[in-house]
Amino acid sequence: MAQSTFLDANELVLNMGPQHPSTHGVLRVILKLDGETVTGTECVIGYLHRGVEKIAENRTYIQFAPYVDRMDYVAAVSNGLGYCLAIEKLLNIEAPPRAQAVRVILTELNRITSHLLWLGTHALDIGAITPVFYCFRDREEALKIFENYCGARLTTHAFRIGGLQYEVYDGFEQEVRAFCDMFIPKVDEYEELLTNNRIWVNRLKGVGVLSGEECKEYGVTGPVLRASGVKWDLRKAQPYSGYEQYDFEIPTAQNGDTYDRYTVRMEEMRQSVRIMRQAVDKIPSGPIMAKMSKVVKPPVGEAYVSIEAPKGELGYYVVSDNSTQPYRVRVRPPSFVNLQALDRMVRGGLIADVVAIIGTLDIVLGEVDR
Amino acid sequence: MADEEKPASSPPPAGEPPKAAAPKPAAAAAGAHVPPKPPPAMAATPWESALTESLKQAFGDRISQYSTYLGQNFIVANAEALDSILDFLKLEADFDYLVDITAVDYPKLEKRFELVYILYSFASNERVRVKIHVADGVKAPSVVHVHLGANWLEREVFDMFGVEFEGHPDMRRILLPEEWTGFPLRKEYSILQQDDRWVKENLGIESGH
Amino acid sequence: MVKLLKTIFLWDLLQGLWVTFRNQNPKYICTEQYPSERPKVAERYRGAPRLNINPENGETLCIACNLCALACPENLIVVGSARNEETRRKELSYFTYDTSRCMFCGLCEDACPVDALELTQDFELASYTRDGAIWDRQMLEEGPKPSKYLS
Numbered sequence: 001m002a003q004s005t006f007l008d009a010n011e012l013v014l015n016m017g018p019q020h021p022s023t024h025g026v027l028r029v030i031l032k033l034d035g036e037t038v039t040g041t042e043c044v045i046g047y048l049h050r051g052v053e054k055i056a057e058n059r060t061y062i063q064f065a066p067y068v069d070r071m072d073y074v075a076a077v078s079n080g081l082g083y084c085l086a087i088e089k090l091l092n093i094e095a096p097p098r099a100q101a102v103r104v105i106l107t108e109l110n111r112i113t114s115h116l117l118w119l120g121t122h123a124l125d126i127g128a129i130t131p132v133f134y135c136f137r138d139r140e141e142a143l144k145i146f147e148n149y150c151g152a153r154l155t156t157h158a159f160r161i162g163g164l165q166y167e168v169y170d171g172f173e174q175e176v177r178a179f180c181d182m183f184i185p186k187v188d189e190y191e192e193l194l195t196n197n198r199i200w201v202n203r204l205k206g207v208g209v210l211s212g213e214e215c216k217e218y219g220v221t222g223p224v225l226r227a228s229g230v231k232w233d234l235r236k237a238q239p240y241s242g243y244e245q246y247d248f249e250i251p252t253a254q255n256g257d258t259y260d261r262y263t264v265r266m267e268e269m270r271q272s273v274r275i276m277r278q279a280v281d282k283i284p285s286g287p288i289m290a291k292m293s294k295v296v297k298p299p300v301g302e303a304y305v306s307i308e309a310p311k312g313e314l315g316y317y318v319v320s321d322n323s324t325q326p327y328r329v330r331v332r333p334p335s336f337v338n339l340q341a342l343d344r345m346v347r348g349g350l351i352a353d354v355v356a357i358i359g360t361l362d363i364v365l366g367e368v369d370r
Numbered sequence: 371m372a373d374e375e376k377p378a379s380s381p382p383p384a385g386e387p388p389k390a391a392a393p394k395p396a397a398a399a400a401g402a403h404v405p406p407k408p409p410p411a412m413a414a415t416p417w418e419s420a421l422t423e424s425l426k427q428a429f430g431d432r433i434s435q436y437s438t439y440l441g442q443n444f445i446v447a448n449a450e451a452l453d454s455i456l457d458f459l460k461l462e463a464d465f466d467y468l469v470d471i472t473a474v475d476y477p478k479l480e481k482r483f484e485l486v487y488i489l490y491s492f493a494s495n496e497r498v499r500v501k502i503h504v505a506d507g508v509k510a511p512s513v514v515h516v517h518l519g520a521n522w523l524e525r526e527v528f529d530m531f532g533v534e535f536e537g538h539p540d541m542r543r544i545l546l547p548e549e550w551t552g553f554p555l556r557k558e559y560s561i562l563q564q565d566d567r568w569v570k571e572n573l574g575i576e577s578g579h
Numbered sequence: 580m581v582k583l584l585k586t587i588f589l590w591d592l593l594q595g596l597w598v599t600f601r602n603q604n605p606k607y608i609c610t611e612q613y614p615s616e617r618p619k620v621a622e623r624y625r626g627a628p629r630l631n632i633n634p635e636n637g638e639t640l641c642i643a644c645n646l647c648a649l650a651c652p653e654n655l656i657v658v659g660s661a662r663n664e665e666t667r668r669k670e671l672s673y674f675t676y677d678t679s680r681c682m683f684c685g686l687c688e689d690a691c692p693v694d695a696l697e698l699t700q701d702f703e704l705a706s707y708t709r710d711g712a713i714w715d716r717q718m719l720e721e722g723p724k725p726s727k728y729l730s
Contacts, residue, residue, distance in 0.1 A: 045544065045545060046543075046544065046545035046546055046547070049545045049546065051554055051561070053530070053555060054554050054555055054559075054561055055561070057555075057557075058561060089440055090440070092440065216466050216467050216492065217517065217518045217519065218518055218519040219467060219468055219469065219517070219519035220519075230492070232492060237495050238495065299413065300412050300413070301412045301413065301414075301439055301440065302412065302439065303439075303440050303442060304442060304469075304470075304488055304497070304499065306469070313469065315469060315470060315488070317470065317472055317486065317488070319474050327474070328474045328475075328555075330470070330472040330486075332469060332470040332472075332488070336522065336526075337519060337522070337523070339522075340519060340521065340522045369545055370545075
């Protein structure tokens with residue numbers, strides 16, 4: 001028998017990231033490879049850890065609100081909504097109907113911007129370079145609405161505890177309607193580019209399959225769960241902020257592969273437009289801020305409130321000790337929990353598919369690491 | 371100009387009166403945040419339902435409290451019974467989705483860490499929180515064999531609070547670097563203490579806090 | 580059969596190319612020619628801070644109440660005040676705003692009771708030194724002076 005050398009070793013350990021264009025940030029994945037087959041992974045995270053939960057304990061309730069925008073920075077409005085809802089729950093108040101309607105419009109708009117960024121970068125990872133330009137061009141229109149509404153495009157800090165800080169500007173309704181009208185043909189356009197494209201289909205179909213049972217086992221939520229055939233959306237299951245008034249579908253798919261997650265997200269954008277159309281048609285008049293004292297000081301207690309963020313279930317567990325600062329704020333980040341399923345999805349697949357699967361999970365490292 | 375910057379960060383605008391603004395030396399253990407009173411003051415009401423009945427039958431006095439606050443139900447259990455409770459809830463009551471594991475630090479209590487397990491049932495669209503209390507240095511039972519998703523969540527609790535989990539397959543830090551000292555979300559761990567150390571190590575001067 | 584023909588004649592590819600061709604239309608161009616053309620930002624844009632002065636007499640509107648400093652999550656505002664012996668009123672003596680730590684959340688302008696502190700539409704905040712990011716009262720009242728670019 002020939003002497004064994006390192007050339008006979010059939011296992012290769014490869015570092016992917018933290019500076020790698022397709023890990024969408026600073027995710028580092030250590031891959032164990034046998035040829036081109038992935039036999040194991042380990043995620044190394046924490047490069048973007050800023051200690052948001054610790055910061056919360058050293059800020060007042062109002063002061064902490066801008067920080068939550070910086071977790072999932074592509075869906076800052078959703079983060080803000082979840083935080084405000086959690087504190088409102090602790091205070092046992094509810095935002096007035098007008099504020100709720102505006103909140104719904106902006107969160108759905110934010111869902112679209114988040115999904116557009118996902119679509120652009122995911123397509124770029126797979127090798128389709130064109131969609132990213134179109135996605136960013138159309139995302140710009142939505143960001144302009146944010147900028148006009150609250151003065152910032154990305155880390156919006158749009159909502160306040162108890163309602164809204166800003167009244168809608170003149171022409172808000174028209175701009176949202178114009179965006180809705182403009183956007184639906186654009187989604188069709190993206191679909192024309194990708195849905196039937198043979199490279200796209202071959203790269204995505206049957207890749208990274210996750211069954212509904214496995215999703216529940218790992219706690220995976222959001223579009224990933226829905227693509228596996230579980231028809232579950234917090235907006236329907238436990239409606240918040242007046243979502244029960246709006247008529248929309250929960251898009252699902254059966255196979256739970258990367259392609260299905262793509263179709264689910266595309267359909268979700270259409271449903272978001274549908275919700276926005278309904279909401280913008282009947283923004284009630286009235287106050288935008290609930291009656292509450294200026295100093296936010298919830299009674300001793302705790303509450304867990306979660307919303308359907310673009311990435312999945314985003315929860316806030318807040319413990320109050322009747323001071324102006326939270327005793328503990330825990331964020332249940334959807335990306336963090338979803339990323340856990342990465343190992344299950346890539347194991348046994350090819351190394352080229354790792355890129356597709358990280359893309360399809362739609363993680364934002366700011367939220368994974370917090 | 372650096373001197374200009376420091377007063378900005380702490381002394382003059384001292385924030386709200388009960389602020390955690392670094393009580394003298396940051397080493398002052400136990401309760402930098404000054405919680406006025408420990409948790410029992412929460413105005414929770416007892417929780418009764420078919421689920422609590424079956425839990426009472428199955429676990430008896432191993433679950434000490436069934437409460438509801440703001441319409442959210444939670445139970446307080448013995449640490450040893452935790453995995454069997456989660457197992458029971460998963461198999462018998464369809465609480466098949468472990469939403470989150472987190473902890474809250476109450477340094478004044480004897481069992482200072484309150485671990486919170488948030489569960490959700492897809493079938494009945496219901497949430498329940500299971501809480502256990504563990505003392506510093508005592509291992510909590512791991513629930514990875516019940517819910518696979520507990521793996522990283524438990525690692526994060528260990529990372530942030532230093533609560534170890536018995537039977538966890540891979541008990542390491544997850545967000546912070548391996549060589550990190552201290553557990554950031556404990557109440558005695560002040561952010562300022564870390565700033566001071568950084569300034570000392572990197573700039574070689576005492577920080578102004 | 581149709582599917583087979585579509586596959587052979589690269590229908591999916593042509594479909595995609597038609598989309599890109601349609602988007603050649605000049606009306607879809609949305610490039611901004613910054614810095615030769617200054618982009619127009621929203622009216623509510625939260626940019627460089629400014630301490631407003633009374634346009635009539637040039638006196639500051641700030642009453643040195645310190646509310647902005649208390650509202651700031653990063654504690655980056657320092658308000659200095661002194662009692663004027665003649666009028667027996669508290670007057671602003673200095674005001675420091677560290678833009679390097681600012682995240683432009685707008686809580687300070689929300690807190691201001693007299694609309695003296697305001698986040699304006701200026702967005703060119705870069706400077707060559709770290710000290711340049713710490714703005715004093717004079718700079719806050721004058722506002723930033725971004726360099727003009729040759730165009």
